[in-house]
Amino acid sequence: MITVVVCIGNSDDKLSQAKWSSFYCCVDYTMGSFAKKRHFTGCSNPTASHQNACWVVEVEESDMPLLKQDLAKLRQEFGQKSVALVAGATEFV
DSSP states (O other), X not given: OXXXXXXXXXXXXXSOHHHHHHHHHHHHHHHHHXXXXXXXXXXXXXXXXXXXXXXXXXXXXXXXXXXXXXXXXXXXXXXXXXXXXXXXXXXXX
């Protein structure tokens, strides 16, 4: 199992509110499809000038290529420059 953090944003204000909502929902569905365990999902303050969202989940390492592929498709579909993804082993300190 690997811990994955995915972040999306609309800091360039390229997406309308309706498009942002659709993008968020598609990414949320994708993360839910791959997550064996969901630790966190959160969004920026609703009154913030730009929207952001973040997911922290555990995923089977073998599913990572398909997760990346699906997120890349969504990024392209919604005209976004990037989707941030950090993956690694969780270390308890």
